[in-house]
Amino acid sequence: LAKTTQPISMDSYEGQEVNITCSHNNIATNDYITWYQQFPSQGPRFIIQGYKTKVTNEVASLFIPADRKSSTLSLPRVSLSDTAVYYCLVGNMDTGRRALTFGSGTRLQVQP
């Protein structure tokens, strides 16, 4: 399974753009990348998923370079409510390589 590495923590201010990078050097050809957000006392919540280049939805963008050895979750104009832990997972649809392994995550603290 592809191991992921993320910064342990990040600080930001309201209104700023936040970019969280995840390294996954041994990602396999058919692996996809998934990001989750977790607030205290809640289960993780799906944010975005991608395979290559760029994916954008209503809450975030995911940038994946051509070599796919890393990915960057971009949160535009964060607010206090974006304070949470963000997890990057790598896996594919094969039973033995599902995106089920959570790394240590990145704790984002947004200040007013």
Added chain:
Amino acid sequence: SAVISQKPSRDICQRGTSLTIQCQVDSQVTMMFWYRQQPGQSLTLIATANQGSEATYESGFVIDKFPISRPNLTFSTLTVSNMSPEDSSIYLCSVERLAGSEQFFGPGTRLTVL
């Protein structure tokens, strides 16, 4: 999306007893999983709950300690057996509608073992 409920939401138990946690989904799903999350830590996958067959356990987790049932496509239970204080944790159920798609998580069950 999927709406997932867990019962109980929290419990305080005595050492040596067992607790069964229920996970109910609002519609049929392909895959159901059980995770453990200790305070301030990341999530650790315990097992995959297979419908109609024995669960698939991850390394470090065994059926005698964490028996799992999945009688149908919308319901699963996890039992924490012969509990010790080290079992104090949050236990989360998650589902995938389709294999490899995103997971949806339940609210978790906060277990404290005295």
